[in-house]
Amino acid sequence: MSGKRLPKPTEAELAILATLWELGTATVREVQQRLAGQRGTGYTTTLKLMQIMLDKRLVKRDASTHAHVYQAAVSQRRTQKQIVVDVLDKVFDGSARQLVLQALSARRSTPEELAEIRKLLDELEREQK
Secondary structure, three states: OOOOOOOOOOHHHHHHHHHHHHHOOEEHHHHHHHHHHHHOOOHHHHHHHHHHHHHOOOEEEEOOOOOOEEEEOOOHHHHHHHHHHHHHHHHOOOOHHHHHHHHHHHOOOOHHHHHHHHHHHHHHHHHHO
């Protein structure tokens, strides 16, 4: 899948992916139980979403056992990067500066997060020299 653009996951699909990224592999029932507390999603809705995600190649399914076991077919990092690129292009006219300024002003960052951001900026600056 490298190089190709991934299908854009919906909000509900992202919740399923987040569960699979956390668990590694899971049955529909396990995913549904995790999501039930957050979203109130029923089993058949979760099953249908995961079948759609299989068709979109967002998840993989091991059908060798009675209860099909799913796992994310795409990494969390790659999915996040694609979403950021989409937002960057559509909302910020490609301006990383505007995206970062808005992200930092939208929510209060912890001192640890700010230190990590400074470290990343220093590394990026060194790479450009």
